[in-house]
Amino acid sequence: MKTRIFLLLALACVLASSCEKLQEKINLPGIFIANTAVEDRMQMSELYYKKMYDDKVWLVAPDGGYSFLVGADSHVTTDPGRMDEMLANGLEHGDLFYAHLGDIADTKAEYYVTLDSLIKVAKHRYVDAKFDEIGDNQYIYKGGTEDPSIIFSYDEIVYPFFPVVGNHDITRNGWALWSNIFHSSFYEIDVVVFLDNGEVAFDHLIFLDSASGTLGRTQIDFIEKGVLDGKYDDGTSIYRYTFVFTHTNIFHPQFNEFASTFPREETFFLLDQFEKWKVTCVFCGHVHTWDERNFNGVHYLTLDSMCEANNPNPGDYLVRLNIDKDGGIDYEKVRMNYTPPKKKK
Amino acid sequence: MHKNEIITDITAGYNVITGMFVGQAAFFTHHFTDRWSISGSEQYQFMKNVGSLDFWGTYRLPLKRTNLYFDAHLVDNMFYPWQTNEFIANASAYFEGNYMDFRFGMSFIMYHKYDVKKEYYFTDRSYIEPPTLIVGLGVNIRPRNHPWNVGFFIRNYDQFFYENWNINLGVRAHARINDQLKIISELTARPAGSMSQLATRYEVSYNLGVKYVW
Numbered sequence: 386m387k388t389r390i391f392l393l394l395a396l397a398c399v400l401a402s403s404c405e406k407l408q409e410k411i412n413l414p415g416i417f418i419a420n421t422a423v424e425d426r427m428q429m430s431e432l433y434y435k436k437m438y439d440d441k442v443w444l445v446a447p448d449g450g451y452s453f454l455v456g457a458d459s460h461v462t463t464d465p466g467r468m469d470e471m472l473a474n475g476l477e478h479g480d481l482f483y484a485h486l487g488d489i490a491d492t493k494a495e496y497y498v499t500l501d502s503l504i505k506v507a508k509h510r511y512v513d514a515k516f517d518e519i520g521d522n523q524y525i526y527k528g529g530t531e532d533p534s535i536i537f538s539y540d541e542i543v544y545p546f547f548p549v550v551g552n553h554d555i556t557r558n559g560w561a562l563w564s565n566i567f568h569s570s571f572y573e574i575d576v577v578v579f580l581d582n583g584e585v586a587f588d589h590l591i592f593l594d595s596a597s598g599t600l601g602r603t604q605i606d607f608i609e610k611g612v613l614d615g616k617y618d619d620g621t622s623i624y625r626y627t628f629v630f631t632h633t634n635i636f637h638p639q640f641n642e643f644a645s646t647f648p649r650e651e652t653f654f655l656l657d658q659f660e661k662w663k664v665t666c667v668f669c670g671h672v673h674t675w676d677e678r679n680f681n682g683v684h685y686l687t688l689d690s691m692c693e694a695n696n697p698n699p700g701d702y703l704v705r706l707n708i709d710k711d712g713g714i715d716y717e718k719v720r721m722n723y724t725p726p727k728k729k730k
Numbered sequence: 731m732h733k734n735e736i737i738t739d740i741t742a743g744y745n746v747i748t749g750m751f752v753g754q755a756a757f758f759t760h761h762f763t764d765r766w767s768i769s770g771s772e773q774y775q776f777m778k779n780v781g782s783l784d785f786w787g788t789y790r791l792p793l794k795r796t797n798l799y800f801d802a803h804l805v806d807n808m809f810y811p812w813q814t815n816e817f818i819a820n821a822s823a824y825f826e827g828n829y830m831d832f833r834f835g836m837s838f839i840m841y842h843k844y845d846v847k848k849e850y851y852f853t854d855r856s857y858i859e860p861p862t863l864i865v866g867l868g869v870n871i872r873p874r875n876h877p878w879n880v881g882f883f884i885r886n887y888d889q890f891f892y893e894n895w896n897i898n899l900g901v902r903a904h905a906r907i908n909d910q911l912k913i914i915s916e917l918t919a920r921p922a923g924s925m926s927q928l929a930t931r932y933e934v935s936y937n938l939g940v941k942y943v944w
Binding site: 421422423552555556596597598599601602605633636637638639640642644645646647648649650651653654656657671678679680681682 | 927933
């Protein structure tokens with residue numbers, strides 16, 4: 386009897402490991418041990434960010450109000466149509482930046498080649514729309530809204546597309562591919578807002594690496610040391626609004642979702658931390674289901690997947706958050722119309 | 731057939747959020763008949779500052795040399811560092827074979843954030859999760875009633891914690907000292923992100939206890 390059970394188990398393992406379709410979707414060894422550690426990603430992200438940006442990227446909203454566009458779980462494979470639509474929509478609308486909540490591509494080298502090409506094309510479109518080329522590899526802001534004496538090289542222009550890493554980005558050693566394009570999975574950005582009354586406000590964008598279902602000790606250390614707190618000496622917050630972008634969802638919108646969320650202690654730690662930061666809105670992805678709720682004064686939006694394989698029909702998969710000149714905030718869902726061409730039989 | 735059981739154990743472990751922790755737990759079971767029993771337990775994990783109470787009733791259905799149990803649990807967890815109280819109602823069926831055991835059931839979990847300085851409840855301070863399946867499998871190398879045994883388990887729950895698809899797995903062992911006393915032990919790894927195919931170190935703990943029946 387025992388021999389029969391062991392033979393059946395062995396047969397099941399062989400069948401599971403030999404099924405190519407299953408392997409493409411599910412990385413079975415990853416259920417027991419991951420091939421990329423969140424601690425390694427943190428070390429690399431911190432080094433890159435310190436070296437490149439002296440710890441922080443600054444965005445400027447010169448007219449008092451601004452908007453930004455958020456998408457999630459694009460799972461780019463060979464067809465980047467939905468990603469292209471998101472970036473084109475953001476540029477056309479004049480969003481200050483575009484955030485992606487992870488699982489941007491499934492882990493295969495050719496999918497990342499497709500994605501990299503798309504990001505390069507989108508940056509060209511952005512530079513053409515926002516900058517004037519005044520000489521060989523010399524660019525200034527268009528329209529004189531910024532100081533024309535600030536001259537950038539093409540590489541110095543920060544394309545305002547800010548992703549966080551998702552589990553599917555890296556399940557098969559994909560961190561090398563992802564970091565080659567986006568470099569850093571944990572970072573913060575300040576938005577400098579010039580208000581009509583002549584004052585300046587600061588908004589805070591925090592991008593957390595939760596792809597592994599835990600932030601890991603290094604990221605928790607950063608948070609506990611107050612690296613992201615942004616407080617004046619008297620303890621008051623520098624920031625008007627704080628927005629958090631991360632992959633793994635906090636809440637559990639539906640019964641029939643079997644992806645891991647944060648373990649119990651970490652869920653309660655994060656809910657508490659978001660309250661301490663006085664976060665305005667936390668954006669999550671991961672479960673491919675829309676969810677909206679308030680918890681303890683913080684608004685949580687979990688976005689549906691924008692991937693054409695998961696949601697082939699046009700739909701409201703993106704979210705645009707609008708902050709007006711008076712500081713009023715609302716959000717709207719943004720429709721995506723791209724549908725993949727039908728395959729010939 | 732004994733009427734009462736008591737288990738007491740100590741735990742030491744490491745958790746990514748809280749660091750090192752030690753804990754104790756105690757369990758008491760009273761058998762009304764050889765089929766019906768009620769139990770209660772408590773635990774406190776020092777340094778992590780988590781306290782728990784669990785009460786449950788069990789019905790045992792003998793099936794030849796195996797047993798099928800039906801459990802109903804009410805669990806209350808206090809996560810003191812984050813002022814959060816979690817309440818869980820769980821119902822499950824547990825099959826106890828000679829070499830294998832299996833549990834399948836459903837949890838209903840709600841939690842709320844309290845603040846001792848302010849009002850106890852706010853409407854946006856509570857969250858009721860959708861029902862969560864619980865699944866557990868254990869395999870032993872010796873028959874169930876052997877004086878000593880070593881086994882492996884994988885599950886998405888523990889005595890006091892019921893997770894949303896975060897599995898914990900480990901090795902368990904027991905050794906019978908005499909008819910009334912048994913030593914029990916478990917080494918548990920509780921990775922994060924296992925069902926996201928990125929199992930990552932989150933918590934590991936070792937648990938050692940004694941079980942006394944009379």
